[in-house]
Amino acid sequence: MSLLSINIDSKVYSGSKNTLKVLEDIHLEIGEGELVCIAGPSGCGKTTFLNILAGLDSDYSGRVLYKGAPIIKCSQERMMIFQELGLFPWLNVQNNVEFGLKMKGIPKKKREQIALKYLEMVNLVKFKDYFIHNLSGGMKQRVALARALAMEPQVLLMDEPFASLDAQTRDMLHLELQKIWIATKKTIIFVTHNVREAVCLGDRVLVFSLAPAHVKASFKIDLARPRQIESEGLIEKVRPILTELKFEIERDYE
Amino acid sequence: MFKQVIFYSALLLLWHFLFSIKIWPAYLFPSPLKVLKAIIEGFRSHIFIIAILVSLRRALIGFGISILCGAVFGILMKKFKIIDDTFGKLVMGIQALPSISWFPLAILWFGLTETTIIFIAVMGSLFSITMSVYSGLKHIPKIYIQTARNMGARRMKMLWWVLIPAAAPSLIVGLKQGWSFAWRSLVAGELLFVSLGLGYLLMMGRELNDMSQIIAAIFIIILISVAVDRFVFGIMEARLKKRWGLEGAEAL
Numbered sequence A: 001m002s003l004l005s006i007n008i009d010s011k012v013y014s015g016s017k018n019t020l021k022v023l024e025d026i027h028l029e030i031g032e033g034e035l036v037c038i039a040g041p042s043g044c045g046k047t048t049f050l051n052i053l054a055g056l057d058s059d060y061s062g063r064v065l066y067k068g069a070p071i072i073k074c075s076q077e078r079m080m081i082f083q084e085l086g087l088f089p090w091l092n093v094q095n096n097v098e099f100g101l102k103m104k105g106i107p108k109k110k111r112e113q114i115a116l117k118y119l120e121m122v123n124l125v126k127f128k129d130y131f132i133h134n135l136s137g138g139m140k141q142r143v144a145l146a147r148a149l150a151m152e153p154q155v156l157l158m159d160e161p162f163a164s165l166d167a168q169t170r171d172m173l174h175l176e177l178q179k180i181w182i183a184t185k186k187t188i189i190f191v192t193h194n195v196r197e198a199v200c201l202g203d204r205v206l207v208f209s210l211a212p213a214h215v216k217a218s219f220k221i222d223l224a225r226p227r228q229i230e231s232e233g234l235i236e237k238v239r240p241i242l243t244e245l246k247f248e249i250e251r252d253y254e
Numbered sequence B: 001m002f003k004q005v006i007f008y009s010a011l012l013l014l015w016h017f018l019f020s021i022k023i024w025p026a027y028l029f030p031s032p033l034k035v036l037k038a039i040i041e042g043f044r045s046h047i048f049i050i051a052i053l054v055s056l057r058r059a060l061i062g063f064g065i066s067i068l069c070g071a072v073f074g075i076l077m078k079k080f081k082i083i084d085d086t087f088g089k090l091v092m093g094i095q096a097l098p099s100i101s102w103f104p105l106a107i108l109w110f111g112l113t114e115t116t117i118i119f120i121a122v123m124g125s126l127f128s129i130t131m132s133v134y135s136g137l138k139h140i141p142k143i144y145i146q147t148a149r150n151m152g153a154r155r156m157k158m159l160w161w162v163l164i165p166a167a168a169p170s171l172i173v174g175l176k177q178g179w180s181f182a183w184r185s186l187v188a189g190e191l192l193f194v195s196l197g198l199g200y201l202l203m204m205g206r207e208l209n210d211m212s213q214i215i216a217a218i219f220i221i222i223l224i225s226v227a228v229d230r231f232v233f234g235i236m237e238a239r240l241k242k243r244w245g246l247e248g249a250e251a252l
């Protein structure tokens, strides 16, 4: 049985004047430990899709099962890393990472131990006393990752996390994320609008169509890991996916 | 700092000069030295200390009540739209009223008592605190709430560990403003009857025709305002800036 069994018939945003259908007929199975990348034109409904998987949005028609049970609310088993991150400016790095553990009522000593373990995993122990506004973009991403990992979830839902970073930082985080994925065996669903990034990270790359989004194409990527953007063989995999995505983007201009 | 020293020295010299050319009679325009003597005498005889303590105690009680009620009102207004649309609009209206206008009403309700003065201090600060709690909560980025929810924060935990700290930039502004309104209303209220306190010190000066005591009391009232601003709210603002960086400083 797959970990996530997704059957979304449709998702509609209804405003006071108009209604907007963003998702339509998405049927997917995601296995435990998979790293799935979703690529799609911006505004097609990727964030909406992740919100549904997280359990933050239950206003859709269809059925999404997690371990065989319908998702009705958000849970610490599926941690979302939002595009805007949502790190708390009033807490320092370590307390940000400890936040969820504190909500669970885990005692201080134990919290500290867990937080340091994950800060170490993302190479941020030295910065544990910093406040968020003093960190670079890449460091913020790593804090968000450590904070999500500290909840020890089964699934990580990542929404275009590296979109605003410079190329070098992004390359480094691609490597780190793959290392962490191999070490922790999490199931990761990673959303991006960058096809190279998707191929670099994913076992599988799904291309979403323009809104209303459905899965337009699915590609298996079986290159050796850890991969980098310039890894051998990667560019050949990118080309057909890019063609699919370009078709969608050009459709947007018509 | 250096500029300020020069400025105040010049001001004192000017004051002394105006005094020495005797345009106005000395009992209406005392010398700086006479005022200094009045201050020293006031502290020596404990009159000032008592007045300061009495006034501060009232201000703190009034401010405390305002914080408690303001928090409850602000949270209710944010939580229930109907309360915002009705009570919220009323608050806006009442806020425009100078708090001393409540004095006749308070006297009839509470008599010439301490409660009357505290009531006026509360009416001075309650609504600005209410509005700051409300707008602070209203403008919290949704992302904080979503991530906190994902990490298991609910209800009281959400309020205490997420909503209040996330609203802190606006809350500090509101508290600071609320305090200054409470303090001003309080002194105004104390002017009106035998009440001990700093306001009464001003009135006593008038009754005794003692201008140096009046000026001394004015100095003390200003000094306390500045000290609270600098040491209580100044420290809160500095802490906020350290944590939030520019983003938080913008709100101040």
Ligand SMILES: Nc1ncnc2c1ncn2[C@@H]1O[C@H](COP(=O)(O)OP(=O)(O)O)[C@@H](O)[C@H]1O
Binding pocket: A013, A014, A020, A022, A040, A041, A042, A043, A044, A045, A046, A047, A048, A049, A211
């Ligand atoms: N809460 C909402 N209410 C109404 N429309 C929304 C809401 N959230 C997103 N949308 C719209 O739905 C579409 C898909 O949005 P989103 O899922 O954020 O796309 P993506 O993440 O792929 O860029 C966009 O056109 C967006 O404007």
Ligand SMILES: [Mg+2]
Binding pocket: A046, A047, A048, A083, A159, A160
């Ligand atoms: Mg998005």
